[in-house]
Amino acid sequence: MVMLVVAFVSFSLFNFVGDPINNMVGEETSDEERAELRETLGLMDPIHVQFTRFIINASKGEFGISYQLRRPVSELIIERLPATIELVLISALIALVSGTLLGVYTGIKRKGFLSDFILAVSLLGVSLPTFVIGILFIYLFAVILGVLPSFGRGEVVDLGFWSTGFLTISGLKAIILPSVTLSLFQMTYIIRLVRAEMMEILQTDYIKFARARGINEKSINYKHALKNGLIPVITIAGINIGTLIAFSIITETVFQWPGMGFLFIQAVQFVDIPIMSAYLVFIAFVFVMINFIVDILYYFIDPRIRVKGDSASG
């Protein structure tokens, strides 16, 4: 359902934003040649026929040819996909792990210098735009210290269907700065969420009861409280992967990371409609998949949640 809506939006994008013919041919093309091209592209057919064809093509992964790069969009997306996925996965991992750890710590030790410090930094993290962090990192680590690369993916190994940067030193080094940059915003978000959850849970009756029973603090904090505190984190983690993909647009631009976000931002500047609509459909697909997976995870972790609904985000 969502997919259909998105498909329709990107279809209209393709058809009504600018004349696709004008975008494809030079000015010396005659009117007859234009009409002929219009005919061969099927632009004379009724809208619903065109839309059906668009859906069929889209489901086969065909989105036409980029106006700017003159190559099939599907090919470009496939080429750029691994870079973005690797970046997003690593970032999600960093954000989740360190966000949860710091969140739990600040949730348990509510007073104290370190907690205040972490919270202040996390608030600063929310206030620092991703691109400013990126520039800072490049300046510090690449230029002044010269320890980490500032752009690109380094050496990649082509596995045929997937080109990975995980198998070479330079590839691993190259992913550090972009992934940390990308993860910071999400991390601060998770810290605050986990902290709030922990604080709330630690005040619930069953924790108080456990405490009264003399179960030691550690066990209470980590076994009982954390387990329940993690439930919203999973929802957030799901949504966050989507957000990370979107925010990777910025990180990829700053670090010249050859992923889809970089491709997309160039497409926006060039008004390269085929790439834009393909990216849109792709993102929608990812979101639908993520929501689906999160729903399944819920079911396994805590059946209660199904009743509680989506109160976690808001």
Add this chain to the structure above:
Amino acid sequence: MKYGYFIKILLAFFLAFAPTQAFAKTIKWSMQGDSLTLDPHAQNEGPTTQVSRQVYEALVTRGLDMKIGPQLATEWRTQGPNTWIFKLREDVKFSDGTPFTSEDVVFSILRAKQRTSDFKEYISTVSGVKAVNDYTVEITTSKPNPILLNQLSNIFIMSKKWSEKNFAVMAQNWDAGQETFSATNAMGTGPFKITLREPNTKTVFKRNKKWWGTMKDDKVTEIHLLPIKNAATRVAALLSGEIDVVTDAPVQDLARIKNSPAHKVESTAQMRTIFLGMDQGADKLRTGNTGDNPFKKKAVRQALYQAIDIEAIKKKVMRGLSEPAGIITFPGVNGYTEELDKRLPYDVAAAKKLLADAGYPNGFEVELRCPNDRYVNDEAICTAVVGMLGKIGVKVNLFAQTKSKHFKELKDNQGDFYMLGWGVPTLDSHYVFHYLYESGASWNRVNFSNSDVDAAIRVMEGEVNLDKRNAAIAKAWKIVKDDISYLPLHHQVISWAAKKDVNVPIRPNNEPLFRFASFD
């Protein structure tokens, strides 16, 4: 320790990859943009030619000294005014092993003349080409052509067999967004072959073992082209050692790069002049507010000229790295003289008076179109011009955009006032007149038209007597300079920055030749 195993794996990992890192003799090359297509006849554009030049060769070519010398042809002579005979090199093989013969030359020149080729205008005077035998080619021109060799140096030779096998007989139709095998693959007789091509990300050139020539340094085995659009990132990558050579080092960062003990900077006058064009043909400016076209009046054009403080642009925007220009051609081009290259003085008071006398005491409004990723600090120059013209009451609205859109819209005749840069690959003034001044010429977007200049261009094309020809050139320059048809700004100076131990000789046409590259 339970981490022991993990450390061992890590160690093995490092050892496996470290050696290739340490001994690889790869030159990592970066610039702002990438080649638009690997098809050598589809786009006549700087970076595209720079990439093709490493893989493809032409009959003749310019060496490091920029003089024309033999490449795939070893010798040539004229037979009568319109016929040229070229003797071909006999020991040449394409990188796929096919021998190179006259068939390939005939095929390639005809391919470059096809409707879809971007070089068809370039060699428009070539009327016929035929193979006399396997290693002799005869080229005929429609009229005597004194600059044929210059033109042929940019026509790359492809393999006929390879093109036929891969359905690439026609040049890629770039404008129609055509995809061809030849656009993503390259196979020539040159010193390198392309083994990986990811547009705008990475292109890998490996040594072509079958190349007939000798490399300056055998250690140079691989070139990686890694385009980085953002200037600051490009410099950061160079300084941190990820890039070995940058062929368009940003002027503002040269001081810093020079300060780095591991890097060096070289600058040279580039064969390119930057100028502004004013449409004198339109009856009414598209973006004006006066209902007429002020640019039709020479006084207005001169007022704009004298309102531009080119020395301030040189000092602040170009950081001293530009040569203020009086004409759109540079030292080294046949027809250039220092006298012609002198500018009218910068004089705001005079400019204001000229403008008032021409009937625009309160100035007028117009839009200035600029590219923002083509010339050195192009957008910044335009911004500076906007401020300077504002001081004489001309309100200029700046519109800067990416090069491909800028050029396309200029060709569609959409600009009232625009920035353009002109290089002269043939090193002869004719190239400038033919494209910028001839009535109706493709880049004559100021719509300048003068029958005397047109007549002089005819002389340049057909006159074999050099004195007469040069006289025609001098006369044409005088006319267009006095008319102020364009506002010349400056000759561009380019800078290449590289690691200290990597030598890639700088060339005034900004084209690196990696066969001359070496390591210390």
Add this chain to the structure above:
Amino acid sequence: MDNKALTTLDKIKDSEIYFSFIKSPTAIVSSILLAIIFFSSFFVEFITPYNPFDPSSLSLMDAFTPPSWTSDGKVEFLLGTDGQGRDMLSTILYGSRISLIVGFSAILFSLILGVGLGLTAGFFGGKYEMIVMRLTDVQLTVPSILMALLVDGIARGIISRELHDEMAIYVLIFAIGISEWPQFARVSRAATLVEKNKDYVSASTIIGVSNFIVMFKHILPNIMRPVLVIGTIGLALAIIAEATLSFLGVGVPPTTPSLGTLIRLGNDFLFSGEWWITFFPAIFLVVLAFSINLLGDWMRDTLNPKLKK
């Protein structure tokens, strides 16, 4: 923000919020900072003699003047000049005004849209409510920056280029605003659901007071607290979003630069020693966003007694 914050404060001067404010140094400091920024941005004409948006008033020879306290600095350019000879301080203040206008308008836009939809959804219920809530779900999964980029991309395709520069600021407001409304919708719907069942509402309905009046006169004031919190935090997000879009080159045109545009332009001079061109706008932006966030954080803690001990 000035006005809104003041009137709100007036109303609740005697409340616990006021005391909490007085007792919280972070809240006071951030408010003062914000007040200074707002004041100087909106009255910049009276503060500085320069107008950086008028190119004919600039002199290129002034370009790259370092801040006044360095050896090559000039007194007349406190924070130095940029590559066109624009005074950095005035350029930043003019830029910050644009950032603030975009941020506020975007939040106001999403507030009106979100509260309107949420309120009516909660009040009327039924299919309408379901559709609205479904929409917020969909919208929430689409990250704001992506939404904004898409809107901008589409606008570029539809609006002619001549108009685009003039329209850029409205496109930006719409693009950022459209992605923030679901937060408001959710909160106001939830609050409406609670209020709706209270006696006074049912009473008013029975006397025959129109739905409109019930919603806006009775229910609306009761949901202003959470809306204000979301609005404040949203403002910081909107300002950052604007800066990000402008940094990516799809925001406001460089002739009337916002903070993000300034950082993008200055980025080219990061390595050449002219650090002040990018550093000052960046610091200014961070201070602005940080202050708003601090204030928002304090508001959330104060207005949400659940987390208070």
